[in-house]
Amino acid sequence: MSELSMRTSDGRTAFAPGEMIELVAAWSFDLDGDGRPDADALEARLFFHTEGKGTKDVRTAWSERVEAPRVTGEHRFETTAPAGPYSFSGSLITLLWSVELVTLPGEKNVAQLDLTIAPGAVEVRLTRAEEQVGNA
């Protein structure tokens, strides 16, 4: 079975908007009957998605493709942490940033790494207004 992995070069997973994010993708493909890797390309994506009570929303902010990858390999990607939306966690909605590495075509194999992108590299936390009053 093919193996994919994705990590940041320095191990950090929290970034402030505008910071450079350096990603390291590594892979090891199975060979098909003709001795070729079972993927034509690899694609790295930076996207955000929501979790929580509402139906999930997903938007991709950046992507980069590696065509005709070798059977095993490693590749570095660079992108910039978008200015928004911030990673946040509220009563109803949690917004998460992630990077993922997928094989093409078919996206049969996926590796994902969750990130935090917010001012100070700290997720924004929202509490209900009445809780704020209660805690004051």
Place this chain on the structure above:
Amino acid sequence: MVDLRRGFRFEGSDGGGGSGTGGRGCGVAFFGVFLVMGLVFTVALTWAVVRNAMVYTWDATPATIVSSELITRFDDDDAPFEAVVEYEYDAGGARHRSRRVMLDGATFDDVGKAQELLARYGEGKAARAYVNPRSPDESVLARPALWMGLFIFLPLIFVAVGAGGMVASLRRGKGLARSSVSSEKAEGAQNSRKVMLVMGLAFLALGLPMSWLFGVRPVMGVLAAKSWPAVTATVIDGTVRSHDSDDGTTYSVDILYEFEYQGERYLSNRYDFSSGSSSGYSGKAAIVGAHPKGAKVTAYVNPSRPTQAVLSRGMSWWLLLGLIPLAFALAGVALMIGGLRQRGGAGERRGSRGGLFAGSLFSRRRGLAASARAAATTADWLPDLKLEDPDGPVTLKPASSRGAKFAGLLVFSLIWNGFTWPFFIMTLREALAGAGFAWVPVVFLSIFIVVGLVLLGAVVHQGLAMFNPRPMLTVSQARLPVGSVLDVAWDMVGRSGRIERLRIVLEGREEARYRRGTDTVIDHATFFEDDLASTDDPLQIAHGSGSITIPPDTMHSIELTNNKVQWRLLVKGEIPRWPDVDDEFQIVVVPAAADAGESI
């Protein structure tokens, strides 16, 4: 060889909730039934319409009516009355004789319709036959109506729902086979919107004609019959007819009676204005039993069309059935509105540049965090205020207009009450007249009446609120970064002296939309609320200004298809013994300045 393709973009995706392959299979099967049924009905209807239309290409030929008589087949429960008309015509160099009046026969469940045909094609009368030029033996006297063609779109809606639903189910299944979160395409939400629109249209298209057939038309008949003249009729025969259908056997009252009106003899078998048949035998048997053969009864005759007569012109509980298709139609409207509102745009919030202090009080704040605002203009996850310059002083417009609210409530209230009150009044009259179980529908309809009264109350409340003073809010900018100061100036247009206390509140809230069963539910949670102004000073209520800081550690606005973070200014004015001022205005809070603005 490594080929890199770079690019920054935002691709919208709105994933639906998950379901396994079982759910996909169920979806495909469910929508497959829609598709097959729709196709079958489309083909059948199209074939019937084309066949009817072909008659209009036939040759019109003079014909002579040889004989004309009414035949009653008491063993036929669905169409016991036949207008048998024999006529002769010349075609293809030969004399032809035919008994084919209409393309599909001249049998009816309503003897009045058979009588009308016989009156039109009486013995010895000259008529016009329509002859198939390719087969002169084939002819009819009456060409079929083509209005049925208008209904071809009905089964097509089912075809569209079925095909669209199957495609969506299959695609959803494929999406879930991958585990890539970013590939959960927007089709879920888009398809959901389309399905809601098409389903709404289907419900409406079915509900309206059914409401007309089972609700409006019978009620109109009942109302019109109040002025029909009464005549004495003699019962010829009476029976409870049974009709087999997929839902089991249903029954209808069939009492055949004759009467004279203005010197002419007529037959009718209509007991009342009900259409079709229903379950429940005993009640109908009791009615037939109360009208034995030879009995003299009172019939009410339509003076402009004496073939139409009824024995009962009162309101009866079955007319409540007309509310069921009406509920379908209303559900269709609700679905369509829901589908249209799923756009996720921010079209309802608009404002105009200028206002009280344009270019003066707030101008000093222009340019703060300009890079963040400039970058924000490219972010499709931010609300679009549709302003020429949202970064300058702007007079905001309320999120919803009072007039639109009033008009919407008024229309809905009129439709609701317009349908429910006639039923209620008629059933109430019957109940007061002592018609036994007639209080049951009165009690049932009371629920609808109470809802209608609440709606009327809401209309009055909103109508009064339209005369309230109108807040005009001018802000330093309608789009500002977190951590910045929002300057607001207000001017209460109208009789602001009526307001005892004014509060202007800045509110930040989350909004999450999700499906629960077949309903779309929207939940809100407020995470920020702070008074910008709170005063009972009449001068301050009339005009004033204030500032408030958007906290630096809070969340900016976002507007996705199902999830939103909204920032609003709420204006609440207390007016004694009158609906309060309650208006809201949207602003957009954007992320703070970032070095990589273009990456938004």
